[in-house]
Amino acid sequence: MPVTLKTFVDRFGLRVLAGESLTDRRVRWVHVSELSDPSPYLRGGELLLLAGTNLLDTPDRWAAYARALSDAGVSGVGFGVAPVHDTVPPSLVDACRAHDLPLLEIPPTLPFESVGELLHAEMLAGEMATMRRLTEAQRDLTGAATGPSALRTTLRRLASHVDGWALMVDRNRDRSWSGGSPRLDEAARTALNRVCAGTGPASASVTASDQHVLVHWIPGPLPSGYALAVGTQAPLDMTGRAVVAVAASVLPLLLTAPADSWATGEIAALVVDAALSPDQDLGEGAARLLKTAEDRWRVVHCLPSPTGQRDHPADGRAAASLLHTPFVSVTPGTVLAICPAEVDLGTILPEVRRTGWLSGASRVYPWAGLRTAAREAAGAARLAVRRGAPVRADDAPAGIFAVVDPETSHAWAESVLRSLRAGRTGDDADLLTTLRAWLAQHGNWDRTANDLGIHRNSVRNRISQISRLLGRDLGDAHTRMELWFALHWAEEPPAP
Numbered sequence: 001m002p003v004t005l006k007t008f009v010d011r012f013g014l015r016v017l018a019g020e021s022l023t024d025r026r027v028r029w030v031h032v033s034e035l036s037d038p039s040p041y042l043r044g045g046e047l048l049l050l051a052g053t054n055l056l057d058t059p060d061r062w063a064a065y066a067r068a069l070s071d072a073g074v075s076g077v078g079f080g081v082a083p084v085h086d087t088v089p090p091s092l093v094d095a096c097r098a099h100d101l102p103l104l105e106i107p108p109t110l111p112f113e114s115v116g117e118l119l120h121a122e123m124l125a126g127e128m129a130t131m132r133r134l135t136e137a138q139r140d141l142t143g144a145a146t147g148p149s150a151l152r153t154t155l156r157r158l159a160s161h162v163d164g165w166a167l168m169v170d171r172n173r174d175r176s177w178s179g180g181s182p183r184l185d186e187a188a189r190t191a192l193n194r195v196c197a198g199t200g201p202a203s204a205s206v207t208a209s210d211q212h213v214l215v216h217w218i219p220g221p222l223p224s225g226y227a228l229a230v231g232t233q234a235p236l237d238m239t240g241r242a243v244v245a246v247a248a249s250v251l252p253l254l255l256t257a258p259a260d261s262w263a264t265g266e267i268a269a270l271v272v273d274a275a276l277s278p279d280q281d282l283g284e285g286a287a288r289l290l291k292t293a294e295d296r297w298r299v300v301h302c303l304p305s306p307t308g309q310r311d312h313p314a315d316g317r318a319a320a321s322l323l324h325t326p327f328v329s330v331t332p333g334t335v336l337a338i339c340p341a342e343v344d345l346g347t348i349l350p351e352v353r354r355t356g357w358l359s360g361a362s363r364v365y366p367w368a369g370l371r372t373a374a375r376e377a378a379g380a381a382r383l384a385v386r387r388g389a390p391v392r393a394d395d396a397p398a399g400i401f402a403v404v405d406p407e408t409s410h411a412w413a414e415s416v417l418r419s420l421r422a423g424r425t426g427d428d429a430d431l432l433t434t435l436r437a438w439l440a441q442h443g444n445w446d447r448t449a450n451d452l453g454i455h456r457n458s459v460r461n462r463i464s465q466i467s468r469l470l471g472r473d474l475g476d477a478h479t480r481m482e483l484w485f486a487l488h489w490a491e492e493p494p495a496p
Contacts (some may be wrong), residue, residue: 002026003122005047005076005102011118012110014078017093019102025075030116036061037068044073047104047119049112051080052089059091066095076102080112130239135342137161137243141250142340145326151254155179158247162240164211164232168218168251171196171225183231188213195227212236216248220255253326295366296341300349301377302357303385304333318355322348338370349390358384363394413490416482420469431469432487434462439484443474 006023009016016023028045034053035041042048048069055061069077077096079088088105096103106112140161144153151168156179158166165180169192184192191204195215206213212235218226228251230236230244302319316335320328327338335357339345341364349359360380362373376393384391420431434452438459441447449456463474472479 003119003126005104007122008047008078008115008118009104012115014107015105017088017103017105018096019076019100022076022100022102025102027075027119030112030119032112032116037065039068039072039074042069042072042074044075046074047076047078047115048074049078049080049106049115051084052092053084057085057089057091059094062089062091062095063098066092066099066101070099070101074101076104078104078106078112078115080106080108080110082108134239134242134246138246138340138342139324139344141243141246142326142343143324145250145254150326151177151251152179154247154250154254158230158243161243162230162232162236164230166247167192167229167231169196169227169229170220170255171227173225180231182229183211184213184229188215188229188231191215192227192229196225207235214241214244216244218248218255219252226252226255250326296364297367297370297373298339298341298343298345298364299362299370299373299377300335300337300339300345300359301361301374301381302335302337302352302359303381305353305356305358305388306385316357319352319357319359322351322355324348336374345390345392349392353390358388359390360384361390361392409485409489413486413488416470416486417490419471420466431462431466434459435466435483436487438463439480439487443480 004024004026007027008014009023026045027047028043029047030049031038031042031046032049033041034050034055036054038048055065066077077092079085079092081087088103093103095101106115140157141154144150144157155166155168155177159180165178165182167176167178167182167184169176171193185206185208187206187208191206191213192215195202195204195217198217202217204215206215211231211233213229213231214236216228216230218228220226228244228248232240236244300323302316316330319335320330320337323335323337323339324343325337325339329336339361345359345361349361352359358381360377360383362376362380365373380391380393417432434448437451438448441451445456445459449459452459467474470483472483474480474483
């Protein structure tokens with residue numbers, strides 16, 4: 001929402017002495033000046049604050065002052081009463097009324113700095129609202145692109161986000177898809193045909209009395225002839241244009257995708273494979289799709305959960321549909337996705353887990369760093385399988401457990417503890433439990449005994465027996481380190 005004079009009037013309870021009907025004027029900046037003529041230093045759109053320290057209180061001086069500010073495009077004037085003037089000079093009130101210049105009375109209890117702080121807070125809140133709107137639209141559009149009837153659903157969502165209509169045309173095959181209720185007049189049709197006839201990026205805008213139409217060229221299967229038209233009652237702001245740009249980057253993928261199963265489409269898999277494989281070059285088309293204005297991506301690597309697959313078959317389509325991106329590759333045992341950085345993985349990855357898959361997500365990279373991101377995501381996915389929960393590389397360091405192969409580490413741990421287990425005639429759980437507790441307490445007999453609820457002499461006897469069965473000196477720090485890792489890796493099943 002724009003910041004207007006009314007924002008200050010309502011927030012601070014200010015009196016409007018002139019221009020009462022003009023308080024909807026937008027305020028671009030708050031400026032303080034006591035110059036007799038500050039207009040050479042103004043750009044327009046300011047709320048100018050003064051206390052009248054350098055101006056003679058005469059009708060002629062105030063008239064010249066108001067005229068200069070009006071000519072400079074000032075949105076309004078705020079006059080601070082006290083300590084120079086006990087009231088706003090009547091001549092200034094008359095001059096502002098004569099020049100349709102809003103005049104606000106600033107009480108002595110309101111510092112000028114507070115007025116500037118309010119503008120900053122409102123502008124910041126507006127920027128945050130804009131970011132939320134764009135993020136939500138991006139998530140919604142990429143989500144629509146992975147669901148049923150992806151092309152038509154994406155256009156309907158786009159029309160909703162811009163509060164208008166959207167039309168996608170393929171002139172060569174004389175077909176179209178729409179969202180909302182498209183209205184094309186002669187000028188809009190001409191612009192649409194001209195953009196469709198092009199062979200490279202182009203756009204056009206048409207303004208009529210009752211609507212504004214923006215046309216984007218869309219790359220697609222040869223022969224070319226694709227374009228997206230978006231119509232709205234009011235001109236699109238910067239955020240609205242960014243939303244259209246998001247849709248324009250997704251739609252080319254949907255032109256050749258299966259109508260109801262884009263998440264497993266061959267084109268999506270090819271884009272992902274080309275972007276992430278060290279043996280392939282990223283084609284010009286895929287590069288154009290991935291090298292967006294934001295150019296901030298994460299790679300998500302999903303592996304079947306050892307426990308979750310008992311309830312959910314190893315079918316990655318359900319997991320892929322949750323990732324809110326068209327760039328998904330599903331193969332037996334793996335789901336690989338390239339997601340916009342703004343996608344809320346904190347919410348999505350737990351949902352993916354419920355479908356029987358555990359996910360590892362990379363940090364944010366530009367498209368040129370996606371292969372590094374893929375390696376990072378793969379390591380995070382292996383750690384996720386070990387932990388039984390999703391892992392994001394930028395939330396916590398993955399540590400040694402992400403770089404050690406799970407199957408190899410599990411086999412090694414079993415070999416280290418095999419002699420310990422084989423040497424027992426009964427249940428070996430008490431020895432393993434004692435060893436873990438003793439290592440966790442750094443070899444302290446009393447604290448280990450307290451943790452286990454047994455006598456310290458029993459702890460000594462068990463540790464002595466463990467040392468004998470393993471043939472190792474448990475006083476050696478290297479031995480203790482190996483045994484600690486062996487206990488950890490032995491209790492977890494190897495990753496698939």
